[in-house]
Amino acid sequence: xSTSTNLSRVRAGTTESPWVRRTLxxxxxxxxxxxxxxxxxxxxTEALRKGFGPYFDGLLEPDAWAAIKLTxxxxxxxxxxxxxxxVAAAWAVAKYEFRGKAFLTTLIDLPFSVSPVVAGLMYVLxxxxxxxxxxxxxxxxxxxIFAVPGIVLATVFVTFPFIxxxxxxxxxxxxxxxxxxxxxxGASGWQTFWYVTLPNIKWGLIYGVILCNAxxxxxxxxxxxxxxxxxxxxxxIPLHVEILYNEYQSVAAFAVASLLALLxxxxxxxxxxxxxxxxxxxxxIADLPPERPQASSGALA
Amino acid sequence: MAPPVAxxxxxxxxxxxxxxxxxxxxYTLFYLSVIVLIPLSALVLRSFSLTGxxxxxxxxxxxxxxxxxxTFGASLLAALVNLVFGLLLAWVLVRYKFPxxxxxxxxxxxxxxxxxxxxxxxxxxxxxGNGWIGQYLEPLGIKLxxxxxxxxxxxxxIGLPFVVRTVQPVLEDTEKELEEAATCLGATRLxxxxxxxxxxxxxxLLTGFAMAFARAxxxxxxxxxxxGNMPMISEITPLIIIGKLEQYDYGGATAVAVVMLVFSxxxxxxxxxxxxxxxxxxxMPA
Numbered sequence: 001x002s003t004s005t006n007l008s009r010v011r012a013g014t015t016e017s018p019w020v021r022r023t024l025x026x027x028x029x030x031x032x033x034x035x036x037x038x039x040x041x042x043x044x045t046e047a048l049r050k051g052f053g054p055y056f057d058g059l060l061e062p063d064a065w066a067a068i069k070l071t072x073x074x075x076x077x078x079x080x081x082x083x084x085x086x087v088a089a090a091w092a093v094a095k096y097e098f099r100g101k102a103f104l105t106t107l108i109d110l111p112f113s114v115s116p117v118v119a120g121l122m123y124v125l126x127x128x129x130x131x132x133x134x135x136x137x138x139x140x141x142x143x144x145i146f147a148v149p150g151i152v153l154a155t156v157f158v159t160f161p162f163i164x165x166x167x168x169x170x171x172x173x174x175x176x177x178x179x180x181x182x183x184x185x186g187a188s189g190w191q192t193f194w195y196v197t198l199p200n201i202k203w204g205l206i207y208g209v210i211l212c213n214a215x216x217x218x219x220x221x222x223x224x225x226x227x228x229x230x231x232x233x234x235x236x237i238p239l240h241v242e243i244l245y246n247e248y249q250s251v252a253a254f255a256v257a258s259l260l261a262l263l264x265x266x267x268x269x270x271x272x273x274x275x276x277x278x279x280x281x282x283x284x285i286a287d288l289p290p291e292r293p294q295a296s297s298g299a300l301a
Numbered sequence: 302m303a304p305p306v307a308x309x310x311x312x313x314x315x316x317x318x319x320x321x322x323x324x325x326x327x328y329t330l331f332y333l334s335v336i337v338l339i340p341l342s343a344l345v346l347r348s349f350s351l352t353g354x355x356x357x358x359x360x361x362x363x364x365x366x367x368x369x370x371x372t373f374g375a376s377l378l379a380a381l382v383n384l385v386f387g388l389l390l391a392w393v394l395v396r397y398k399f400p401x402x403x404x405x406x407x408x409x410x411x412x413x414x415x416x417x418x419x420x421x422x423x424x425x426x427x428x429x430g431n432g433w434i435g436q437y438l439e440p441l442g443i444k445l446x447x448x449x450x451x452x453x454x455x456x457x458x459i460g461l462p463f464v465v466r467t468v469q470p471v472l473e474d475t476e477k478e479l480e481e482a483a484t485c486l487g488a489t490r491l492x493x494x495x496x497x498x499x500x501x502x503x504x505x506l507l508t509g510f511a512m513a514f515a516r517a518x519x520x521x522x523x524x525x526x527x528x529g530n531m532p533m534i535s536e537i538t539p540l541i542i543i544g545k546l547e548q549y550d551y552g553g554a555t556a557v558a559v560v561m562l563v564f565s566x567x568x569x570x571x572x573x574x575x576x577x578x579x580x581x582x583x584x585m586p587a
Contacts, residue, residue, distance in 0.1 A: 015396070016490060021397055024389060024392065024393055024397070025393050025399050026395055027389060027390050028390050028393040028405075029405070030384075031386050031389070031390070032390070032405055032408065032409075034434075035457060035458055035461060036408050036409075036411050036412075036458075036461070038427055038433065038434070039415075039420060039423040039424050039427060039458065040411065040415070040423070040584070042421045042423045042426050042427050042432075042433065043419060044461060046423070046426050056558075059345045081332075084328075085329065085332045088324075088325040088328045088329050088332075089325070089329040089333075091321060091325040092322065092326040092329050092339035093329075094327040095319050095321075096319075096320075096322050097327075098322075098326070104329070104333075106569065106573060107333060107337065108329075108333065109567065110337055110341075111336075111337060112516075113515055113519075113565040113566070113569040114341075114519065114562065114565055115518070115519025115520075115521065115523055115539050115558075115561055115565065116519060116522075116539075116541065117339075117519070117521050117539035117540075117542050117543060117558075118344070118519070118539070118558045118561055118562055118565075121542060121546065121554055121555070121558050122340035122341060122343055122344045122558075123340055124546070124551075125340070125343045125344055125347050125551070125555065126339065126340050126343045129341070130549075130551055132343055156336055157336055157337065157340070160337065174321060176318075179319050180318050180319065183319055183320070184317055184318075188320075189319070189320035189321045192319070192320075194320075209403070211413065211414075214413070214414045214416075215413075217416070218414075218415070218416025218417065218418070218419070218523065219416070220416060220417050220418040220522030221313075221417070221519075221520075221521035221522050221539065224521075224543075225543065225546065230527070237416075238416050238417075238418040238419070238522065239418075241313065241418050241419065241422065242526075245422050245526065250426075253422060254422070254423075254426075257418070257419040257422060257423070260415070260416045260418075260419045261419055263414075263416075264415040264416070264419075265413060265414075266539055267414040268407050268408070268410055268414055269407075269413065271407070271410065271414075272403075286538060289416070289521055
């Protein structure tokens with residue numbers, strides 16, 4: 001009798017009454033609906049406001065195609081560059097001890113703190129016609145600002161930390177034991193990385209790559225500063241959306257925007273799958289019986 | 302034969318069994334310099350070419366001051382809203398079961414995945430006088446689109462995941478035993494929350510808040526569509542930089558950019574400090 005009242009008191013103390021619970025869930029869901037679901041739904045309804053005909057007209061227009069191609073090209077350059085950097089930086093930071101490591105990780109995170117517009121301005125000051133290399137570049141007939149290389153550079157900057165900051169904590173948590181074992185057994189550096197490290201970090205790697213890709217394809221502020229907005233030439237998808245929107249071509253603007261919204265949804269799905277799979281693997285490893293408990297205790301004795 | 306002289310062990314030498322230290326650190330520093338450090342120093346050096354007076358006039362003209370007030374004020378307000386609702390969302394996602402929870406959890410990251418320009422035009426379409434939400438607010442005399450209030454709403458959207466994603470893992474790790482102990486000692490549920498749970502998640506809450514604030518200050522894409530961009534009223538600081546650039550006022554643009562950059566650095570240091578505090582709380586080395 002007394003135990004059961006005690007139990008129910010304890011239970012009441014570690015959770016809320018059903019009424020409070022339902023209210024909190026309700027408020028949370030309404031907030032989600034207003035701030036996340038409605039904006040997402042609005043993209044598609046606005047795009048299809050006049051039916052599928054105008055929707056596909058907006059997508060198949062040559063300038064829209066040029067924007068799509070440029071965005072794919074930009075992501076195809078920026079993501080691999082940051083992937084190689086991310087792996088190298090994570091290897092250096094996670095596998096070794098050296099002075100200034102904390103400062104280095106702060107510097108790697110820096111691009112997240114810089115406003116995209118400021119990032120774009122930096123590249124204008126280096127490569128623009130009034131910039132450091134402006135004269136040299138124009139003498140050699142190389143165009144970076146208001147051209148594709150500038151767009152790629154700005155995109156690389158804003159997506160710079162994504163993969164590195166995903167991999168650094170992951171590789172730090174895994175430690176060096178497996179790699180050291182591989183090296184002692186005679187594996188070369190590349191073999192160690194390829195057969196030991198990479199399988200351990202693959203989910204983190206994919207996670208970083210898809211987030212990096214989503215940002216690379218969707219970046220607006222930084223790219224807007226360096227692009228010059230030449231239709232069909234230096235317009236990425238987000239910039240094309242802006243032009244159409246400012247020209248009051250609402251349906252076309254939302255049609256092109258719906259491509260980016262779809263990209264966002266695909267990104268979220270892949271992200272959830274990756275989280276689920278890595279969780280499964282983690283659990284599977286945790287469920288394994290501890291290795292050689294007998295042997296180790298025997299060795300101690 | 303003399304025994305081989307012991308090789309002097311470098312500091313941390315024992316950990317350098319693995320190859321590739323020089324290669325990976327070298328490449329990291331090279332890439333970091335080319336992409337981040339050199340362009341960043343270009344910005345700082347360019348600002349030195351201005352006289353002190355030119356710099357001061359550029360960063361304190363009335364229009365620029367008005368933009369600071371809007372950018373910082375709206376960002377602070379949005380980050381506060383995210384602090385409250387982010388905690389609520391994290392709490393609901395960690396502690397309760399309800400249908401569709403997995404989808405809600407995945408959807409929290411939408412602002413990270415959805416390009417800001419898309420968020421901007423979509424929020425504008427919702428809140429404009431003929432939009433789904435705007436049409437009900439307009440007759441009541443509430444105008445959100447093309448006003449500073451619209452800026453706050455866009456910034457709430459942008460910063461939404463930060464608090465949720467920093468608080469969620471900490472909340473998952475909190476020990477139920479402490480709450481049980483508090484209850485057994487006679488605490489009400491509200492007391493348990495404010496005296497036991499809240500202190501343990503405070504560092505994470507503040508980290509998320511600072512991250513949302515920092516992100517909001519630099520935000521451009523989602524805001525310019527909904528703000529209306531009226532000088533002195535609804536013009537954000539990044540737009541001031543773009544405006545100066547379009548008038549070929551590189552010096553003025555650089556000066557305002559340096560002000561923003563200094564503030565970003567301060568926030569970055571604050572966030573680093575908060576994260577170290579959080580690690581100490583969790584009993585890990587800082």
